[in-house]
Amino acid sequence: MAQVQRMSRLMIKTLRDDPADAETLSHKLLVRAGYVRRNAAGIWTWLPLGKKVLENVTRVVREEMDAIGGQEVLLPALLPKEPYEASGRWDEYGDLLFRVKDRKGGDYLLGPTHEEVFTQTVKDQCTSYKDLPVILYQIQTKYRDEARPRSGVLRGREFQMKDAYSFDTSDEGLAESYALHREAYQNIFRRLGLDFRICSAVSGAMGGSASEEFLAPAAAGEDTFVDCPECDYAANTEAVTFALQPVEGQDHPALEELDTPDTPTIETLAEHLGVPASATLKNLLVKVDGEIVAVGVPGDREVDLGKLGEQLSPAVVELVTAEDFEGRDDLVRGYVGPQGLEKVRYIADPRVAPGTSWITGANKPDTHAKNVVCGRDFEVDDYVDVVVVEEGDPCPKCGAGVKLDRAIEIGHIFQLGRKYADTFQLDVLGKEGKPVRVTMGSYGIGVSRAVAALAEQSADDKGLCWAPEVAPADVHVVAAGKAAQTELALEVAEKLGAAGVRVLVDDRAGVSPGVKFTDAELIGVPTVLVAGRRTAEGVVELKDRRTGEREELPVAEAIARITA
Template sequence: MITRMSNLFLRTLREDPADAEVPSHQLLVRAGYVRRAAPGIYSWLPLGYRVLRNVERIVREEMDGIGAQEVHFPALLPREPYEASGRWTEYGDNLFRLKDRKGGDYLLGPTHEEMFTLLVKDICSSYKSLPLALYQIQTKYRDEARPRAGILRGREFVMKDSYSFDIDDAGLEASYQRHREAYIRIFDRLGLRYVIVAATSGAMGGSASEEFLADSEVGEDTYVRSPGGYAANVEAVTTPVPDSIPFDDELPAQIRDTPDTPTIESLVALSNTSFPRADRSWTAADTLKNLIVTLRMPDGTREALAIGLPGDREVDMKRLEAQMAPAEIEPFTEEDFRRHPTLVKGYIGPGVLGTAKSSGIRYLLDPRIVPGTRWITGADAHGKHVFDLTAGRDFTGEGVVEAAEILAGDPAPDGSGPLSLARGIEMGHIFQLGRKYADALGLQVLDQNGKLVTVTMGSYGVGVSRAVAAVAENSHDDKGLIWPRELAPADVHLVMAGKWPEVVAAAEEIAGELDAAGISVLLDDRKVSPGVKFADAELLGVPTILVVGRGVGDGTVEIKDRRSGQGTEVAVGEVVDRLKAIVAS
């Protein structure tokens, strides 16, 4: 196929769009691959749509390769199945909801677990129909509060979602592993630098869960790794719990005057000046910080929540939100403080926290706050803190919460060494759903003994449109995009560098020979300067650039590798064979 740029629906830009925050967004818009239609909603232009379809092709080939069968569901879905599973409420404001002219409730599908479950329930009645794997590649919708980074976090996006159906847990494990291996092949073919990490299940439900994260500084997900091979999204990291400490001989708690110390930093400074320790200096790790937040439930109700954690840690809101799902986390406002007069801002202590205490606020503790640990914390009065407050003796929580930030150097939960932190873009997520949706929607089949059993399910997603942006983030330079060959909108970008008849004739002849050899060509035959053509060739990112210019008079053309920038002169008579070898490599 020859695509002539003189006829191509394309406009490239020299400047970054004003609303573009990250390189992939900047370059995909500048190169004319996508255009913004509304916040979080993008149109795909011809070259961009080719790249998107190439991602879809790779995904289809690998899904078909493990025996999954492709189906296609509507995007407009009825309320009832999602109400039966609980997700009509659990998704909260992230769900696009609408009514038809008769007042019936519908939604734009964020994922399709319920619809797949009902379809299989309608068709399959025996274990003989299992195992079964179905998938679709389709547009999804989520009403993101803050769409950002172009197609990395949009309100409309293309996703592959597949589902496995098995008679028992052993079958689910086998289906899960088949999908996992297929995902490794998919992301290898996409040319991504990625890591597989343990993850939480969130609103999807289920048990075992892993994410495939593309390495990227602009990624929204933070993950950890250890030298011994542990890897997890920070939301899934568990804190090693220290042993309890006997507190029979501990000092009694003492309330001390600590004027003007509403922050951890000021409290530590005053403590070391006015109440020095004999063995060492006080640090932030000796203090107990009590943070109040508001949980907003999907049905709109709100609940205050108190979190106690060591003062050298901040609360990681994403970790907390994962623990509290499906609730969303909101700040505790001045108005909230007025409704809870026993809370003294800057000096909150365990004395008023707990559903049975004066505040009535549920109180959860960091796993490090074990019986026998001693703390400096608020005394619930302005300018006063309590010292040597001992967990298990002087206060207790009403549960444990993994909400503290993970810091570089923290020990891995499995003992495999210190953790390091990195950021990534979630490209794929695989879940062992178990029987959550089958139970909710009554998916049962007859087993070998003629008894009804509930089917167990797996769910497996790939962000297809997000993959385009993730590859762009992984593979670009200061000149433009650099597509992996399997994704590129063409095999060769042929630059006609000059208007001389011999250049035009040679370029046309070579393009025709390449087309006949099954090599797709993006032919820049526009009546613009060579400088503009070269700049666009580097911006568009086709991996191999062929320059046909004055050298044809000497019987040579130049093959340029987009990634390395290295150019090689080749005889005109050899160029097609040389390019066939490059494209096939």
């Protein structure tokens, strides 16, 4: 009985117009079709249809997490400050954290993610290697005080998340737990009907598989990722690493200094010499943990400071200031070249490969040098890919020109290692009777965000269009309006409901057939069954919401088709 939802009794008010503040497709459609309602910036109500979709996504996530041996728990959302102070995140999160004081003045926070508390839980519950591995997960309301909450439920300040954590005694164990999650996430997103790519989230420097993102390509996405049209390579822009390809056998003329007055920038230099910026070598000075380091990239490329920081992590990377040049006669601002920079560590992009020749600073004011050859005139201390990726850059895997696409991050899996175990001294007794430090993984899925991603990817110009597993109903039965049509519609709905089919039946009186059809397309249930003009003959129309294909057939046949 609960399978049949009559629209005459459903709390729903569909809208013909987009809400004024909505920018993205999913935001517009989820509001217009009566799935969600805004309470405050980034704070939303899930209305009856929206709650059903959210629950369907939750069920799929739960089933697949259970299938890999995940144990469901529920931790508090209101958390005491202490564990987050211990990990340093009480401060690191800054304004992103909702902080709360209780009646006694005690400090609490609304959990944005729960690594700290899960670590404490396992420390409390597990004492021996026999108690591990353990995979724990929860599906819970999370809080982040985003500076710019937007795009409806895509980036909320209160949102539903599945967060999971694995605890192992060895790196191999962690790799296994990670692989289990990677597989489970693929199953989840496939079942949800999402188009997704698995992207390296950080580059090889930290171990290529340490972190991967699951991205759902969508125009409304806030992430940009590198997508190869020729092979399966996909990566976060920060994680792209260009392979080092030394150039051999070329005979370069000797280094030669050039008088280049007033050319402290690549632009002025290239113009003065009449060469493309790509022929020049740009040397950016930064401070890494306080020490000045030079970073060399082709003159036409930008340095991605985030990527640089990520690659050198956990070091602190800062830009140099005028003060840093004081007493450093070896550093001529605007005219730095890697040749003869003996006291400075030189990091270069792989594009500055051995055997390549450059125009670069001569370490003298108003002077540059040409025919400066890597490996002959200067050495690179470390190769690190630090340039901003551009459309058409060669795919690191197959060499084809890559595309840059926008996507929604729907999942993230991460080999955390021993960071939190170290903070909370999470050890278990090992096989040999000695304490073993535990290693952790952390794995998230944005459950409410997945609903928005699904809406983004599946919607068309008529409205939402859900995959069967997540749709709020299997069939939307529309009674065109006359009494006999409503009677037939309800009869069909009951029969389908009795057969276990989830039915939404539009039995509203005083609503025109046109409005009902428009609403059905907006709501996006996969199959629409219409009791219309051939009701007297017992013939109904069956329509596929996605393809728009229609077919008229006798009631019994339509029911058989659906229940098959």
